[in-house]
Amino acid sequence: xSRPPLAREKVLDAFEAILVDDGERxxxxxxxARAAGVSKGGLLYHFASKEALEAGVIDRLGAxxxxxxxxxxxxxxxxxxxxLRSSVMENDPxxxxxxxxxxxxxxxxxxxxxxxxxxxxxxxxxxxxxxxDETALDLVMLVSDGLYFNxxxxxxxxxxxxxxxxxxxxxxxxxxxxxxx
Amino acid sequence: xSRPPLAREKVLDAFEAILVDDGERxxxxxxxARAAGVSKGGLLYHFASKEALEAGVIDRLGAxxxxxxxxxxxxxxxxxxxxLRSSVMENDPxxxxxxxxxxxxxxxxxxxxxxxxxxxxxxxxxxxxxxxDETALDLVMLVSDGLYFNxxxxxxxxxxxxxxxxxxxxxxxxxxxxxxx
DNA sequence: GTCTATATACAGATAGAC
DNA sequence: GTCTATCTGTATATAGAC
Numbered sequence: 095x096s097r098p099p100l101a102r103e104k105v106l107d108a109f110e111a112i113l114v115d116d117g118e119r120x121x122x123x124x125x126x127a128r129a130a131g132v133s134k135g136g137l138l139y140h141f142a143s144k145e146a147l148e149a150g151v152i153d154r155l156g157a158x159x160x161x162x163x164x165x166x167x168x169x170x171x172x173x174x175x176x177x178l179r180s181s182v183m184e185n186d187p188x189x190x191x192x193x194x195x196x197x198x199x200x201x202x203x204x205x206x207x208x209x210x211x212x213x214x215x216x217x218x219x220x221x222x223x224x225x226x227d228e229t230a231l232d233l234v235m236l237v238s239d240g241l242y243f244n245x246x247x248x249x250x251x252x253x254x255x256x257x258x259x260x261x262x263x264x265x266x267x268x269x270x271x272x273x274x275x
Numbered sequence: 276x277s278r279p280p281l282a283r284e285k286v287l288d289a290f291e292a293i294l295v296d297d298g299e300r301x302x303x304x305x306x307x308a309r310a311a312g313v314s315k316g317g318l319l320y321h322f323a324s325k326e327a328l329e330a331g332v333i334d335r336l337g338a339x340x341x342x343x344x345x346x347x348x349x350x351x352x353x354x355x356x357x358x359l360r361s362s363v364m365e366n367d368p369x370x371x372x373x374x375x376x377x378x379x380x381x382x383x384x385x386x387x388x389x390x391x392x393x394x395x396x397x398x399x400x401x402x403x404x405x406x407x408d409e410t411a412l413d414l415v416m417l418v419s420d421g422l423y424f425n426x427x428x429x430x431x432x433x434x435x436x437x438x439x440x441x442x443x444x445x446x447x448x449x450x451x452x453x454x455x456x
Numbered sequence: 457g458t459c460t461a462t463a464t465a466c467a468g469a470t471a472g473a474c
Numbered sequence: 475g476t477c478t479a480t481c482t483g484t485a486t487a488t489a490g491a492c
Contacts, residue, residue, distance in 0.1 A: 101457080117383035118300075122485060134487090136458045144486065199428060200381040202298035207428055211436070229445040232438050233418065233453075236425075236446075240417030243424035247380055247388060255392070257413050264410040265417075272414075272453035282475080303467065315469090317476045325468065 102140045105130045106150050113151070113194040118201035123147065148198050152209045155191040159213050162188055166220050173224050174234055174273070175266050177217065181241035182256055189245075196246050214239075230273035237269060283321045286311045287331050294332070294375040299382035304328070329379050333390045336372040340394050343369055347401050354405050355415055355454070356447050358398065362422035363437055370426075377427050395420075411454035418450060 108130035112121040123144060127137040141147040162180070169176035183189040192213075198206035218235055225231040244256045257265050289311035293302040304325060308318040322328040343361070350357035364370040373394075379387035399416055406412040425437045438446050 099457090117381065119383050123487090124485070133459055135460070138487075139457060139459095142487090196428075197381065200298065200378065202300050210428060214436070229438075229442065229449050232442065232446050233449055236418045236421030236437075237414065239421030239424045240419070243420045243427075244417075246424075247377075247391060255395070256417075257410075261410065261413065265413050268410050268414055268453055272449055280475090304469085305467075314477050316471095316478070319469075320475060320477095323469090 099140065101130070101132060101136065102150075105132065105137055105140055105147070106154060109147055110151055110190055110194040113197045114190050118197040121197070148203055149205065151191065151194050151198065152206055155188075155195050155209060155213070158188040158191050159216060163216055163220050166217070172270075173221055174270055177221060177234065178238055178241070178266050178269065179262065181238040182258060182262065183242075183245040192242070193246060196242075225273055226275065233273060234269060237265070280321065282311075282313060282317065283331075286313065286318055286321055286328070287335060290328055291332055291371055291375040294378045295371050299378045302378070329384055330386065332372065332375050332379065333387055336369075336376050336390060336394070339369040339372050340397060344397055344401050347398070353451075354402055355451060358402060358415065359419055359422070359447050359450065360443065362419040363439060363443065364423075364426040373423070374427060377423075406454055414454060415450060418446070 105126060109121060109126045112125055112129060123137060124134060126147070127134045130137065137147075141150060166173050166176050166180075171179075180188075183193070192210075195206045195209055199210055214235070217238070218231060221234055222231055225234060241256050286307060290302060290307045293306055293310060304318060305315060307328070308315045311318065318328075322331060347354050347357050347361075352360075361369075364374070373391075376387045376390055380391055395416070398419070399412060402415055403412055406415060422437050
């Protein structure tokens with residue numbers, strides 16, 4: 095807990111970056127080792143298999159979501175506005191972890207798909223108290239999913255055709271008006 | 276145009292099915308040939324490369340979207356309701372073609388990502404006439420994206436946690452009320 | 457802990473028989 | 475038009491030196 099090996103984190107960062115920027119197919123152990131500045135043998139000392147490497151990314155995501163859910167419930171502008179605004183990716187560590195895990199899920203890793211479903215449920219639990227009914231909750235969750243989906247389709251850095259700035263403010267206002275009936 | 280070779284369509288169907296059910300990594304030429312009941316050589320007669328095979332799926336999607344956009348504009352319940360309802364996948368040929376193409380896009384095929392962006396724009400063009408402003412259009416498009424995203428994450432046949440039946444009707448009503456301000 | 461070298465498996469693609 | 479056999483590249487993983 096205190097201080098995980100630096101090389102381990104470096105490898106995880108590199109793997110995540112390749113997943114996000116170049117896709118699941120490009121994220122080989124070879125490419126990861128090269129990007130992390132270690133040899134393949136060195137990488138395999140920290141992660142004995144590809145599966146272990148993938149599990150490393152998924153585990154890190156879990157920790158980041160803990161913090162995000164807490165921040166959402168405490169947000170001054172309200173949970174819904176915070177949630178939708180943070181669904182547009184800004185390339186922060188949480189966004190990158192989510193995107194990387196989404197790539198793994200699409201690549202066929204069942205643990206990654208499970209993790210994403212579980213995270214979505216935790217977000218829903220955080221929104222539910224401020225939604226008047228399940229239909230309103232569905233609406234908020236689906237708009238958020240839509241925002242993530244567009245970011246996931248676009249390359250890691252290229253922004254998708256999602257509303258930003260004033261358009262995002264207007265969308266949040268529309269959603270909040272809708273769920274208040 | 277008149278009647279494409281049967282084997283060609285069979286191969287395309289098999290490739291699409293593996294993409295949807297087992298993911299992009301599992302969709303090898305070998306697996307596709309086996310599933311289609313032809314040899315690898317036979318497959319390569321119809322599709323000289325993996326890229327050609329992927330292009331085949333993307334092309335078929337384009338034709339299916341032509342029909343869908345026409346149906347959307349003519350739908351008795353209105354374009355928005357038709358659009359959202361059809362965003363919940365029912366495993367029809369269009370759904371499968373979209374999902375397969377989404378898998379290719381996630382796998383790093385730029386043509387697939389371009390095709391999906393273009394299709395999304397065609398849908399938006401069909402919705403725009405019935406949306407009072409761009410924010411309302413954003414809302415409808417994002418809810419639809421969210422529905423697709425959840426289906427894309429779930430396996431091909433396993434339904435995602437998306438509203439169906441009465442819940443879907445309620446969601447459509449909520450969206451239509453919201454965009455009418 | 458990190459390296460090089462190597463084993464094993466499988467992907468995409470070619471050649472040529474039928 | 476469909477097949478078998480084979481080549482080449484590359485991915486994961488192992489073995490063992492330093």
